[in-house]
Every structure is written in C-alpha cells, then in structure tokens.
Amino acid sequence: MSEVIATYRLPGAKGSFEKKAEGIALGLTVGSWTDLPQLEQEQLLKFKGRVASINEEAGEGVGEISIAYPGRNYSNDLPAILTTVFGKLSLDGQVKLINLEFSDDLNRHYPGPRYGIEGIRELAGVKDRPLLMSIFKGVIGRDLAYMEDQLRAQARGGVDLVKDDEILFDNPLTPFYERVKNGRRILDEVQQETGKRTLYAVNLTGRTSELREKARRARELGADALLFNVFSYSLDVLQELREDENIGLPLMAHPAFAGAVAQAPHHGVAYSLWLGKFLRMTGADFSLFPSPYGSVALEKDQVLAISRELTDEPSPFKKTFPVPSAGIHPGLVPHLMEDFGEGCVINAGGGVHGHPGGAESGGLAFRQAIEAVKAGIPLEEVQGEELRVALSLWSKGGKG
C-alpha cells in the first residue's frame, strides 16, 4: 500500500495512547469518522489514517505510536509530507517525530545520492580507508590570497577534501566564483607537485531561487563539490539541487541550524531522521554531524543511529558518507574507525590547522594515524614525526 508511516514518541499514561493515536489518524486525514453515513465511510476509507502500532512500553510515562498516512492524501514531496505528519502536531505540546517509513512506491521518487560513498571514493581516488577532510579556518575578513595559502597547505598535507567554513558566504573579499576558480587552479598545481588530487567543496549560498544557476555556473568553472546549509533552506531545495542534471556535483550537507529542529529531547524531529534518512533520500553525498567525542557533541547512540540511516542496506539509495565532525584531532582516529569503520570521512578544522607545524603537517599527522590504525599499530608506536607532535599536543587536552 502507498503510505508513509510516522512514529511519534509522546508522554502519557498507560492505556491512553490508543485514543490519542486514533485522534491523530483521523484528525490529520479525513477529519471525522463515526458520525459519517456508511456510504461516505466506504468512499473515504482509502483516505483514512490508520493506527499502525502502539507501544506503551517505550519508557516511564512515555509511549510510541505509529500512524499510516495514505499516499493519495499528499503530493509526494517532503513539504507536503512534513505538513501532513507533523504540521499541526508539532504545535501540540510534547511530541517528537522519531521516524518515517516510506512505502517502496513513494521512496522510488526520491533520488538518493548521485555519487554515494563508492562514487565519491572514485572521484577522490581512495579505495580502502576513511577519507580525510579539512576545513578552512578563520577566513572571515580575509582575502583570496589568504585562502589560497590555506588551501595549498591543506592539500599538500594529503587531505582528500577541503571544505569551506559554513559561515563563509558570498562576499566582496572572497566571492563565490573566484573561490571556485582559484580552488581549481591551486588544487591542479598541488596535484602536479604531489600526484594527489584534493577536492574542494565550496559553500553554495544566497537566495533560494538563485542557487541552481549559481551551482551550474560553479560546475562550469571547475567546482568539485558543493557544501550546502540545507537546514537554513529546506530538504526540498537540497533535493532539487540533486535532481538538476546540469549541476551533477557531489553535495555535502552541513548540519547548521539542524539542532533547532532535532536537539530538544521531547520536541521536533529525531536526528536519525533529520540528518540521516532525509539527507540520504534527498541526495546528500555527505552528511556532517557532531561526533560523540568533541567540543560540540551528540550522544553516541544518536550519532550511530544517524550513521546507520546513511549507510544501511538494503536501501533503494546509494550510501551517504557519514562525517562525524567537531573537535576531531589525530588521537581520535582509532575511536572514529572503531565506531564508523572505513566508510566515513574524518573531518578536522583545528585538528589540522592547530598542528605546531602548520596545516600541511596537520594533514600528514592524520594520514599517518589512519595508516597506523589500518595496519593495526598503536598510535604511540608510529614513527611519523607529524603524528608524534600532534599526539603530544592533543593528549595534553588541546582542542581539535
């Protein structure tokens, strides 16, 4: 059957959830039922919400209810579906939307990642280890020359990807198209030097209706990938970027503002859905989220739930790269690889730039740490000078 099943967690006494569930199932679909004539009931049955399950054992004073919303009630786009399943309900006291299950026929209309983990590995030329990404640091108020130096140092350190800071917008000092062109030129130069190709994700920003044209032009100018603050726009806008064949670039979803919807314990939408399932469905090749270790930290079970949604199989969609972020330094690489395996991106800002030898040394330290974990060697036993310096800095509690 064509339907979306929404699961909610909400407070209530045992025995009270069935009535609540019936109220939602009717209220968000056909409106009323028992007072309708038999004939109308028959006609409306296929539009009526259905209580799919009730779990009164979800916790002390907490239950979970699942409601199936018939696919014929909404157009198959996320604005319509979010409005249906959590429009009015989001305003109604304490209730958290924890999952949506799409029937196959509805799922089929979402694109999923264009590249996915395997496609990105091909672009980056990296087969069997986590990718390494670093982030421009402190670039507000700086000019293109400053960014060029940072980009060159990061690329020489052997990182696979460099991303813009999400708070760098189109601005006179470092305009969007200039960043794209310069990035291309510098990364081509470093590739000549080192043989290693680094990809640059430029921050796609501006008014909503201008994004697609900017993205197309960025591609023409040689952009490798697009960073996108999807939650300051919307999931549907991300999906439209993904679906545009004239863009065709890898899409990196930044979690900025995602916490406004997902951070509260008893309200809004679960992180696993918001940063996990939805981003994979709508076409992000990368999903960034706070790691469980760093300064801005999520709980480990939340983070692993996001990661599962991004990579679980079977799925109609390619896999999205999980990118646990914030406060990552080389000493955390063994933890990251234990928790996320090889199918993740290790992403560091301060952990690269804060290296006493500079960003180039910072990148090398991470690469050395990744090789060591792959080879089963404890980090303390690694000979690499850059890693040794990094470990001694960050073991003293330095901030990644």
Place this chain on the structure above:
Amino acid sequence: MSEVIATYRLPGAKGSFEKKAEGIALGLTVGSWTDLPQLEQEQLLKFKGRVASINEEAGEGVGEISIAYPGRNYSNDLPAILTTVFGKLSLDGQVKLINLEFSDDLNRHYPGPRYGIEGIRELAGVKDRPLLMSIFKGVIGRDLAYMEDQLRAQARGGVDLVKDDEILFDNPLTPFYERVKNGRRILDEVQQETGKRTLYAVNLTGRTSELREKARRARELGADALLFNVFSYSLDVLQELREDENIGLPLMAHPAFAGAVAQAPHHGVAYSLWLGKFLRMTGADFSLFPSPYGSVALEKDQVLAISRELTDEPSPFKKTFPVPSAGIHPGLVPHLMEDFGEGCVINAGGGVHGHPGGAESGGLAFRQAIEAVKAGIPLEEVQGEELRVALSLWSKGGKG
C-alpha cells in the same frame, strides 16, 4: 552600524556567561583573536563579533546573552543569517534563540507585507472589526462539488475569508487550479446574492521551484490569496513569493511544522521570532498561530509576544494580521477581542461547521458575536438565533 544582534537564553552559573558570550562572538565570526598579531587584529576588527549584553538575572540558573554579528560577515538573506547566528550553536546543547535585532540598513532589504492589515481590510471591505475566517473541513477524499457546497455555505454565513485546510495538496479530486477557478465563480455568485465579498486563500503547494509559477497562474485565474506552509519550505521562499511582482497576492502563513523549531522550552527559536518578527519581515499578510484558549494551545504570553511582533510600531514594515486559531467558537469572541483588539482575524473550523444549523449559521453566529462585543452587549443578551444555538452548544464543552 550594520549588524544583527542575536539574543540567546541558556543555562549556566552566575559568572559563567561572559566567557561563553566571548566564545560565541569569536567562534562564529573571526575564529580567534588574542593570538593574532596587532596588525591582523586591526584588519579584522570590523568582522569580529561583539558581546552586546549579558543578563545573568534571567532566571534560576539561566542567563541571556546578546551577540552583535557584523553585517559584512554574511549576505543579507535569512539562510545566511540563520546559519551565522544559530547554525553550529543550535547543535550545542541547551540554547534557545529568543530574538534578532536587525540594524535599519539591513532591515530595509526585507519587504514586509505587501498589503498588511490596512490593505487586507480594503480588499475585504471591512473597516472596524476583526475579520472572520473559516476553514474548509474534512475535504480530503472529497471532490470539487463537495468543496463548492462548503464554500457557498461559508460565504453565505458572512465570513470575510475562507482558507483551505493546510493538509489539502494538489490532488486529482480537487486540483489546485480548479479550486481557484471554482472558488472565484462561487464567491462571485454569492456576492451577487448577498452583496458581500468573501476572499478565498488557496493552499499553494508542490516542489519549491514550481511555486512561483503556480502562484502567478493562480493570480491570472482569479485567486484572492495564497495559504502557504512556510515552515515546511523556508522563510526565504516566503520572501521570494512576496517579492515577485507578478504574484502580488496576499500571503497567509500557516504555522504547520513551526512547532518543530519553536515548541521546545530550551531549544530552537522563540515563537515570537519564528511566527512573529520573521513572518512580518519576509512579507506575510497573515500569521496563523494556536490561540491560548483552544485544543492546540500556546501560553498566553507567547501568543501575545507573537502578536506584538506582528503589529508593533514604529516599524519599517506594514502590520501582519494576527490570526489566533484552533478550537475557536463564538463564545470565545469576547476573549479574543479583549486580548487582540479589533486588529485580528477570528478563525474557526469546527466552530463554524459544527453549528447545528450548518456552516452558514456558524458564520452568522460569529458575526453576531462580533457585533455584540463591538456594541458592548454581553453575548447572552443577544437576540440572534444562530448565536444563541452556538452558545448553548459550546458552553456544554463542545469542541470548536
């Protein structure tokens, strides 16, 4: 100075807020400061965030801090500003964004409502009382003929506006353009009969990039106004609808999904900003929100704060109509008019359709209640039959 000042409420011990505030002011702008050479500090000063104020007396274990973000750090659009002021921060534990103050030069670039309260009063031909709006009820699974009957009955009851249900999308039974055309025809007919013009707000739905074209076409077909689930899209999309001179229709912002961001006590964004200031800035002529009386209820101080943001003067923007909604029946009209004055829209679904005499009688009962309050007559003393029946039904606890 060109800047946005963001105010946050967050937990912490007395004496701890200054350091937090400094950390945010730097972390979300230039990144670092004390370790920069003098010359760089001078160059970067105009990009550096500034702690505008700290209030450690905001409550037990709670403080409020205000940070000024220089306008040159971001493009002047809400996605960029939300990313700056609450991007990473939204993910960082317990913190609520409670206000943004835009400097005049930044404010000037937002459109505000095209019509505003005064412009809508002219369109509706209503000078000196609250407007009355009713909502289609139980229309999912129904056809155009069903909606036509409902629309005719509502209009004959003397309501000023009728709006679509927010969960009615473009669908084969009642397609968007057909609803517009039929709505126009029926309301023209009723106007012939009664002399009273009722306006119909049709629900603008679908994929983001198609909205503006659909809205333009709706206008050509005679649409009166557009209902829009802005929070399932984004504020920037609402603003683009407002700015499009080829649309030019009144915009009615529905709060569906707004609770996902605003409902939690200690996370996300305050209702006054989300449903108040932002909707007025970006151009909503109407802002719907849960009333403090009904089934889905906000607290009264939240509701009044929304209403103030929509209507306070002086302001660079026209006023947005506050539309306290959900569970409204005629017996609540005195409360509504006491709390919101004449400058609001009284909006009822069940409170119109649930009248024993039907939607036409339901509308008349509300109109009688409004006239009575205007004339200073207690509702129980009103002679109108429709109001008498309504009061007797809803005083027994019937649901509006």
